[in-house]
Amino acid sequence: MNKRVVNEILTSVVALVLALAVAGLAVLLAGHNPLVAVQALLHGAFGSAENIGDTINRTTPLILTGLAVAFAFRSGLFNIGGEGQYLLGGMGAVAAAIAFPHLSPFLLVPLSLICGAAAGAIWGALAAWLKSRFGVHEVISTIMLNWCAFYLVSFLVTGTSLKDPVGGEGTYKVPLTGVVPRLIGTNIYTGIFVALALAALVWFILKRTWVGYEIGAA
Numbered sequence: 001m002n003k004r005v006v007n008e009i010l011t012s013v014v015a016l017v018l019a020l021a022v023a024g025l026a027v028l029l030a031g032h033n034p035l036v037a038v039q040a041l042l043h044g045a046f047g048s049a050e051n052i053g054d055t056i057n058r059t060t061p062l063i064l065t066g067l068a069v070a071f072a073f074r075s076g077l078f079n080i081g082g083e084g085q086y087l088l089g090g091m092g093a094v095a096a097a098i099a100f101p102h103l104s105p106f107l108l109v110p111l112s113l114i115c116g117a118a119a120g121a122i123w124g125a126l127a128a129w130l131k132s133r134f135g136v137h138e139v140i141s142t143i144m145l146n147w148c149a150f151y152l153v154s155f156l157v158t159g160t161s162l163k164d165p166v167g168g169e170g171t172y173k174v175p176l177t178g179v180v181p182r183l184i185g186t187n188i189y190t191g192i193f194v195a196l197a198l199a200a201l202v203w204f205i206l207k208r209t210w211v212g213y214e215i216g217a218a
Contacts, residue, residue, distance in 0.1 A: 020038065023037075024037070049186070053186050053187035053188040054187065056188050056192050057187070057188065057191075057192070059192070059195075060189070060191045060192045061086060061090075061195075063192075063195040063196070063199060064086075065082040065083070065085070066082070067198060067199060068082050068085060068124065069082050070202065071202055071206070071215075072138075074206055074212075074215050075215045075216070077138050078138055078139045078142075079124065079127075079138065080142040080143050080146070081123070081124060081127055081138075081141075081142030081143070081146055083146045083149070083150075084123055084142070084146035084148065084149030084150070085120040085121075085123050085149070086120065087149045087150060087153045088119045088120050088122075088123040088149050089116040089117060089119050089120030089123075090116060090153075091153050091156055091157075092117075092118060092119025093112040093113060093115055093116030093119075094112075094162075094171055095115065095156075095162060096108075096111050096112045096114075096115035096116070097112045097174045097175060097178030097179075098162060098171060098172050098174065098175075098178075101177065101178070102177075103177060103178075104177065105176075105177040105178070108177050108178045109177075109178060109179075109180060112178050113194070123145065123149060124142075126141070126145060127142045127145055157169070157170060157171055180194075
């Protein structure tokens with residue numbers, strides 16, 4: 001293990017410790033025991049097999065959103081619009097699944113993933129166009145687009161034909177054929193493997209290809 005990797009690991013550990021320390025101080029100032037709060041946090045994340053599965057499932061979209069930020073940052077751009085791109089991506093995937101409920105799972109799941117990725121990419125491209133055409137800084141545009149995405153998705157969910165008229169404030173349920181399968185005997189969705197594969201792909205592109213070299217050189 002080279003020195004750079006060790007430094008990166010140590011940086012992550014220090015950041016985690018500092019984050020817990022600041023959070024613990026806030027809990028203490030609020031008049032509660034920070035050790036109890038940490039215990040509840042750990043139990044909620046790792047206290048049972050089901051909790052671990054939920055943690056992994058919630059980690060999956062965060063990995064994908066983090067990749068969107070990391071890829072842009074490699075070229076010196078600050079993509080602060082991961083949240084908005086995530087919302088639009090989720091909306092695109094759900095809309096595709098609802099629109100074609102009778103498709104085979106082998107077709108509907110990939111179609112939903114592709115539509116979700118395309119929706120998020122198009123939303124991110126808006127900030128790229130504003131920067132290249134008008135010189136608008138990506139930090140400003142992506143932050144503002146996050147709020148635009150929030151209200152747009154809220155409208156699509158509650159004010160269009162996607163809304164379930166008898167299901168409360170939400171869309172029609174995604175058909176089972178459009179749901180990423182789970183690992184047998186667990187509540188862990190196999191989407192985590194997609195996220196890890198894409199993380200490896202992004203690393204390979206940035207570290208082992210001429211495209212990655214050009215992105216870093218930019």
